[in-house]
Amino acid sequence: MEQIKPQDAQFLYTETDDNFNHITLLLNFDGASEKSGGALDFENLKLFVQKKLKHHPVYCHRLVRLPAELDYPYWIVDELFEPDAHFSIKPLPAPGMWPELRAATCDLHSQAMDMSRPLWDVTIFSGVNCNGEIKGGFTVAVRLHHVAVDGIGLLKILANMAMPLSEADEELNDEISDDSAMMSWTNLAGRALKNRFRHTVNLAGTLLKGTSVVAPTARRFLKTKPSERMRVHPTRFNSSVGGDKIFDVINVDLKALSAMRSLYSGATVNDVVLAVCSGALRRYLQTHNELTSTPVVAWIPVNARSVASTGERDSGNNLSAFTAPIYTNIADPVARLAKIVAATQSGKGGSSAAGLLLNVTKCLPATEQYLFSRAINATSAASSTCNLFVSNVPGPAHSVHIAGHRLESLAGLPPLGEGMGLFIATPSYNGKLYFNVISTAAILPDIEFFMSCLQDSFAELQSVMKV
Incomplete structure (x- = not known):
């Protein structure tokens, strides 16, 4: 059980019913070469990605929010976690060029994530003919909620996926621990009181430090002619x-x-x-x-x-x-x-x-x-x-290569903010x-x-x- 940080919570609390705060990473690969037999094994690709993602804390953890947001939410192990439920393989509509891939990406990015389970999913688009010289390529679309990762963290995940499988990757551990004892209301209430005191003290310190920024900024503002103010x-x-x-x-x-x-x-x-x-x-x-x-x-x-x-x-x-x-x-x-x-x-x-x-x-x-x-x-x-x-x-x-396939290009879709x-x-x-x-x-x-x-x-x- 781990509590999210205040900055993480911003991406949870600013999400609305029609504007979602997840990031979509597109990894584009061309088709299989004749040397590889001319066929793509998507099941092995799915297993590779699964083994790599399992190291990330969000992999088998879901969010639990407290009533009235009395304290920040917790990541707890999802006792119903099924890795395969987070993967899907979808053929791209013909002719599989950039307009079709872009439309499929926009549609995926515009859909809400299921907030009751681990906040990630992977979609593999097959039949992609715009990723490289060899037709019949594929694109891996990885969605993670911004509450769990930022841009730097996402690139760390990419860097890990570009590494060959290690012994730790191969050791798939399907055992699920039980966080229920730690999620008792007595325990959560005590934590909430301590956290409120701690955050209040930290806020006071930050505001005190902020005077070194606010005061000079205010002086510059007052000295600047109204017509010259930004x-x-x-x-x-x-x-x-x-x-x-x-x-x-x-x-x-x-x-x-x-x-x-x-x-x-x-x-x-x-x-x-x-x-x-x-x-x-x-x-x-x-x-x-x-x-x-x-x-x-x-x-x-x-x-x-x-x-x-x-x-x-x-x-x-x-x-x-x-x-x-x-x-x-x-x-x-x-x-x-x-x-x-x-x-x-x-x-x-x-x-x-x-x-x-x-x-x-x-x-x-x-x-x-x-x-x-x-x-x-x-x-x-x-x-x-x-x-x-x-x-x-x-x-x-x-x-870089991922699961033996050369990454041709990449793209990223972050969330938008209201206004x-x-x-x-x-x-x-x-x-x-x-x-x-x-x-x-x-x-x-x-x-x-x-x-x-x-x-x-x-x-x-x-x-x-x-x-």
Whole structure:
């Protein structure tokens, strides 16, 4: 029995009946070669993935919530756990190209997970003809709830799957322990009282430390002319996100993107990613006559794990964040990149209100966290701080194989927040960086055009490099 952390609970409490907080990881493989006999053994593939996932704490554990959210939920062993019930193999409709794979992915990502059992499932799409040179490939779609894992944790799972089976993997232990004794109400009530006291003390300490951020920020705000203060102008992306989600992805050469850092001193890969997104958003909004003189503002998650925490468990969430304007109001791409560099350096400098907000919510007692999360949803408060999410998580730098199959490409679909209807996730793999765009059809009805805006924005920066 293990209790979830306050930050994990945010992804549980902000979930609604038509907007779900799970992550979908797409792993794309081409077909079987003639050397392998020209056939794919999906049962062995399923067994391999099962053996790899069994090490993750969420594998055979389900969530138990307390009445009135008196304390944070617990992971307990699911006494009815059946691994095979979490796997499905689905043939992709003909002709098995990208439109069919994308539609199947969107449909899967838009479906709720069964919150009464372990919060993961694996869908293997067969008959995929767009993953590589050999037809008849397949795609493995792994869904995990965000309460159990963040982007870094998901890539740790991928790294483990890329390793050959070990003796520990082969030792499938189907014995289920019994947590019922620890789940007595006497025990839970005592824990709840202790946790409330502990979280209250931690919250006070965080607020005290936060004065070092709030005071300078307030002074800068008062010294800045009203006309020069950063504002968040609502855009079409600050809309309700209920209903089915849409998704598309393009990839660019990572080496070429990394070289663009030389366009401005101090620029990082993440800055260049933001510059590409900014250029795309400028094109898109301008085409729809929605471009304003106020820059679009991005919410940028940051891995809060320390450099020394390489052995940290891959479950749960450990994130910070900051917001930064990405200067869609500036036409010149180099000038835009320069302003983005300054904005991200300021945000990462520890003076971010978004970072302080996340630190505060990490210390809230469960009842207050629940009420706060529901208020955020009801008021779409996130839309007053930013217009979209942009997340950059580096993946494997070289080609990897899973169960003997070479991974051709990958994609990731994170959840959307209420009032925050655009998420651009940019994982990298084997020399490519993937721009994954997640939204809804109501917010982004012409997603294909938006993807072309991303390509044009990248090409624009490339053209500047050649001058």
